[in-house]
Amino acid sequence: MQKPRRIRSGWPFGALVAAAVVLAAAAAWFLAGRLEGEQPSVALDAPAPLFIGAAAEIPFGLADAKSGLRRFTAVLILGGKETLLADTEFPASGLLGLTGVRQESVRVKVAPRELNLADGKGVLNVAVRDRSWRNWGRGNLTELRREVVVDTRPPAIEVMTQQNYINQGGAGVAVYRLSEECPVSGVRVGDRFYPGFGGRYADRSAHIAFFALGHDQPPGVPIVLEATDAAGNSARTRFPHAVRKKTFKKDRLTISDGFIQQILPGLQGQIPPQAGATLKEAFLYINRDMRRLNYEAIVAATRRPQPAMLWQGPFGRLPNAAPRAGFADHRTYLYDGKEIDQQFHLGVDLASLANAPVPAANAGVVAAAAFIGIYGETVILDHGLGVFSMYSHLSQITVKPGDRLAKDEVLGYTGTSGLAGGDHLHFGMLVHATFVDPVEWWDPHWIRDNITLKLEAVKSPPAGK
Numbered sequence: 001m002q003k004p005r006r007i008r009s010g011w012p013f014g015a016l017v018a019a020a021v022v023l024a025a026a027a028a029w030f031l032a033g034r035l036e037g038e039q040p041s042v043a044l045d046a047p048a049p050l051f052i053g054a055a056a057e058i059p060f061g062l063a064d065a066k067s068g069l070r071r072f073t074a075v076l077i078l079g080g081k082e083t084l085l086a087d088t089e090f091p092a093s094g095l096l097g098l099t100g101v102r103q104e105s106v107r108v109k110v111a112p113r114e115l116n117l118a119d120g121k122g123v124l125n126v127a128v129r130d131r132s133w134r135n136w137g138r139g140n141l142t143e144l145r146r147e148v149v150v151d152t153r154p155p156a157i158e159v160m161t162q163q164n165y166i167n168q169g170g171a172g173v174a175v176y177r178l179s180e181e182c183p184v185s186g187v188r189v190g191d192r193f194y195p196g197f198g199g200r201y202a203d204r205s206a207h208i209a210f211f212a213l214g215h216d217q218p219p220g221v222p223i224v225l226e227a228t229d230a231a232g233n234s235a236r237t238r239f240p241h242a243v244r245k246k247t248f249k250k251d252r253l254t255i256s257d258g259f260i261q262q263i264l265p266g267l268q269g270q271i272p273p274q275a276g277a278t279l280k281e282a283f284l285y286i287n288r289d290m291r292r293l294n295y296e297a298i299v300a301a302t303r304r305p306q307p308a309m310l311w312q313g314p315f316g317r318l319p320n321a322a323p324r325a326g327f328a329d330h331r332t333y334l335y336d337g338k339e340i341d342q343q344f345h346l347g348v349d350l351a352s353l354a355n356a357p358v359p360a361a362n363a364g365v366v367a368a369a370a371f372i373g374i375y376g377e378t379v380i381l382d383h384g385l386g387v388f389s390m391y392s393h394l395s396q397i398t399v400k401p402g403d404r405l406a407k408d409e410v411l412g413y414t415g416t417s418g419l420a421g422g423d424h425l426h427f428g429m430l431v432h433a434t435f436v437d438p439v440e441w442w443d444p445h446w447i448r449d450n451i452t453l454k455l456e457a458v459k460s461p462p463a464g465k
């Protein structure tokens with residue numbers, strides 16, 4: 001009788017070995033994964049040093065692609081005192097906690113007063129660990145250290161220009177001192193903000209802001225000086241001023257088919273096909289939509305003013321020219337005897353000989369030299385600190401953007417390009433994005449009383465103070 005054969009208890013030996021190898025490989029793979037040595041990352045998207053105002057929020061971007069995030073801490077060291085600002089544990093989930101948080105945005109709130117922190121310079125230390133089993137289970141560590149300035153006090157603004165008379169539709173200048181460096185300061189007129197510039201005086205705290213009271217803003221609109229420091233603390237102070245109310249001329253313009261046919265060829269390419277089915281519709285598109293788009297293009301050209309005042313004295317007026325239309329004339333447009341539109345004329349029209357040379361009204365840099373719809377061939381000169389002059393309906397432009405022009409240097413020739421009935425120069429003045437009355441800038445008395453004397457009245461303290 002044969003001994004019964006041993007019952008095979010499982011897989012053949014080879015299979016067992018293979019299984020063991022696979023298991024070992026899996027374990028090794030698992031351990032390698034758990035023991036990964038890739039550090040977590042921490043990003044702080046803020047300039048150095050880091051300014052902390054009265055209520056700050058510091059944004060961190062954390063990531064760990066392999067084992068995931070474990071813990072985030074932020075400690076502020078200031079005046080010999082350590083303050084724990086944040087201590088966050090990130091949950092793990094899944095089998096053996098294998099599913100970690102790969103990416104997270106953390107906003108650390110700091111309220112220095114609640115934390116009894118005095119203003120001053122300090123250091124922020126941030127640490128992030130991941131879920132790796134390295135370092136005896138504590139994970140990979142990434143640290144970030146950033147100099148901080150705690151500043152909870154708003155800047156002080158000292159107005160240096162008293163007795164300011166501002167015409168509705170006119171310009172003004174404010175000279176002021178700031179108690180600390182402020183990335184943003186200037187004059188607010190209602191909802192419009194006019195940034196100021198430092199750098200003219202030896203006293204680095206002294207700033208100049210040109211501003212405007214729009215022709216369309218009420219005389220009682222608040223005018224204040226504003227400053228915001230690097231920590232986000234803001235201050236406002238009243239700007240002493242008196243407004244002279246203006247009455248602007250009213251005009252009624254009859255628009256004939258002949259006139260529309262005359263201006264259409266130069267503008268047709270800029271009218272969407274559906275907007276210009278009839279002559280009247282084409283005119284309305286030009287007068288409303290194109291006017292608005294053109295204004296946006298002009299504003300774009302004024303967005304980065306030269307940071308120094310390039311001009312001096314009164315601005316020049318086109319020589320031997322008769323005025324044809326004034327600033328802020330309110331125009332009602334009639335077609336077939338009916339009112340079809342209303343617009344403001346935001347410059348002065350000057351008629352001289354046809355193709356008369358156009359001199360630069362003052363020294364400046366060419367900010368734009370291009371065809372701008374209703375304004376036709378146009379040059380915009382940047383005179384610095386937010387003051388711009390604009391020359392429109394030219395037949396020819398002889399300068400290009402970036403050119404530096406002296407006062408009276410020829411920049412082009414008058415013409416009829418754009419929305420113009422006859423050869424003339426449409427001359428505009430802007431303070432940042434607001435059109436202002438050019439008449440002020442042509443007037444030597446206005447320039448002296450309202451600008452030159454105010455700028456000169458500020459005496460710089462001796463250097464070093």
Ligand SMILES: [Zn+2]
Pocket residue numbers: 325345347348349425426427
């Ligand atoms: Zn005009």
